[in-house]
Amino acid sequence: MADHHFGGIKIRHLYKIFGPNPKPYVEAVQKGLSKTELNEKHGHVLGLSDINIEIPSGCIQVIMGLSGSGKSTLIRHINRLIDPTAGEVLVDGVDVVKMDEAELRAFRRHQTAMVFQKFALLPHRNVLDNTMFGLEVQGLDREKRVDTAMRWLDRVGLKGFEKKYPNQLSGGMQQRVGLARALSNDAPVLLMDEAYSALDPLIRMDMQSVLLDLQKEIKKTIVFITHDLDEALRLGDQIAILRDGQVIQQGTSQEIVLKPADEYVANFVREVNRGRVVHVDAVMSPHQSGAYHGGKSIPAGTTIEEAMRVLVSGSDEDVFIVGKTGEPVGTVNLRQLTRAMVNSHEELQARPALAGVL
Ligand SMILES: Nc1ncnc2c1ncn2[C@@H]1O[C@H](COP(=O)(O)OP(=O)(O)O)[C@@H](O)[C@H]1O
Numbered sequence: 001m002a003d004h005h006f007g008g009i010k011i012r013h014l015y016k017i018f019g020p021n022p023k024p025y026v027e028a029v030q031k032g033l034s035k036t037e038l039n040e041k042h043g044h045v046l047g048l049s050d051i052n053i054e055i056p057s058g059c060i061q062v063i064m065g066l067s068g069s070g071k072s073t074l075i076r077h078i079n080r081l082i083d084p085t086a087g088e089v090l091v092d093g094v095d096v097v098k099m100d101e102a103e104l105r106a107f108r109r110h111q112t113a114m115v116f117q118k119f120a121l122l123p124h125r126n127v128l129d130n131t132m133f134g135l136e137v138q139g140l141d142r143e144k145r146v147d148t149a150m151r152w153l154d155r156v157g158l159k160g161f162e163k164k165y166p167n168q169l170s171g172g173m174q175q176r177v178g179l180a181r182a183l184s185n186d187a188p189v190l191l192m193d194e195a196y197s198a199l200d201p202l203i204r205m206d207m208q209s210v211l212l213d214l215q216k217e218i219k220k221t222i223v224f225i226t227h228d229l230d231e232a233l234r235l236g237d238q239i240a241i242l243r244d245g246q247v248i249q250q251g252t253s254q255e256i257v258l259k260p261a262d263e264y265v266a267n268f269v270r271e272v273n274r275g276r277v278v279h280v281d282a283v284m285s286p287h288q289s290g291a292y293h294g295g296k297s298i299p300a301g302t303t304i305e306e307a308m309r310v311l312v313s314g315s316d317e318d319v320f321i322v323g324k325t326g327e328p329v330g331t332v333n334l335r336q337l338t339r340a341m342v343n344s345h346e347e348l349q350a351r352p353a354l355a356g357v358l
């Protein structure tokens with residue numbers, strides 16, 4: 001039952017240690033026992049260590065990290081496919097960890113939907129029947145199920161494919177079915193574990209666009225896992241970066257690109273097209289009082305790439321940046337924008353204008 005006051009997800013002091021007797025090691029890990037030590041000396045695997053993430057309702061939270069960093073372990077705690085060793089997972093204010101069997105079953109059925117990398121479609125069912133699958137479990141009558149499924153198939157661009165079987169569809173189209181099936185559920189929380197990682201690059205970008213377009217309307221709380229930084233930056237309202245079971249940085253795309261917390265993040269960020277992530281506000285010169293004469297302007301929050309498009313098509317040297325109410329907040333020229341594209345993040349960080357952005 002999706003309601004519009006759904007309160008989002010809070011993960012608090014979450015620990016997961018894999019092994020026969022994990023509880024006693026939580027304290028040791030809190031005191032600094034490393035993943036390597038825990039494994040070599042005590043034969044246990046540190047899956048997650050003191051995870052704290054707040055995901056507002058209607059927000060796309062990306063979890064990013066290399067293989068083995070704990071992404072799947074983390075997302076599987078949200079619908080309690082994994083029990084934590086310690087900590088809380090509050091969904092809409094209710095601790096999933098404390099739910100009994102019946103509560104958990106109802107929670108999984110009505111509050112969450114998952115999209116998998118391997119699609120998990122049933123080969124002997126056609127597209128429509130695959131899409132309706134979750135609705136059968138919810139006990140809706142057939143007419144309602146068909147209605148709902150057809151609506152979502154249409155929304156993901158699969159109108160006319162209802163009678164096809166999964167093996168007649170490309171990977172991208174199968175993933176669309178997976179998405180339609182998850183959305184038919186009408187659950188407020190959508191969990192996507194590397195859902196797009198097996199797709200070819202172009203198809204993958206297509207699917208990212210589909211999700212972003214849909215999200216404007218459905219406003220679900222989406223937890224999206226990826227090991228791809230470009231995907232993370234494009235989709236995430238918030239990004240959390242995991243390494244060895246720990247969150248090493250949380251922030252917006254721009255914060256992560258401009259201010260990587262350490263070498264690990266900096267390595268991810270190095271090859272990124274900053275023009276698509278960084279806003280003009282980060283590179284503009286602050287507004288000098290009196291100089292504004294109206295004329296051509298760019299809204300604050302515009303990406304560098306978009307701003308460059310405006311500037312190269314005009315003849316002005318400097319263009320004004322304006323805030324929400326049209327007040328001038330600064331000026332920017334092509335040289336400043338170009339510098340932001342080609343300089344290292346260390347040089348960008350040294351810019352005074354950034355102080356107001358980060
Ligand atoms: N059931 C398990 N038993 C023991 N170790 C596990 C288990 N599941 C995951 N791990 C370990 O936990 C860590 C995180 O794994 P995972 O969450 O699958 O990472 P990711 O999804 O980021 O690739 C890895 O070191 C992995 O080997």
Ligand SMILES: [Mg+2]
Pocket residue numbers: 071072073194
């Ligand atoms: Mg994984």
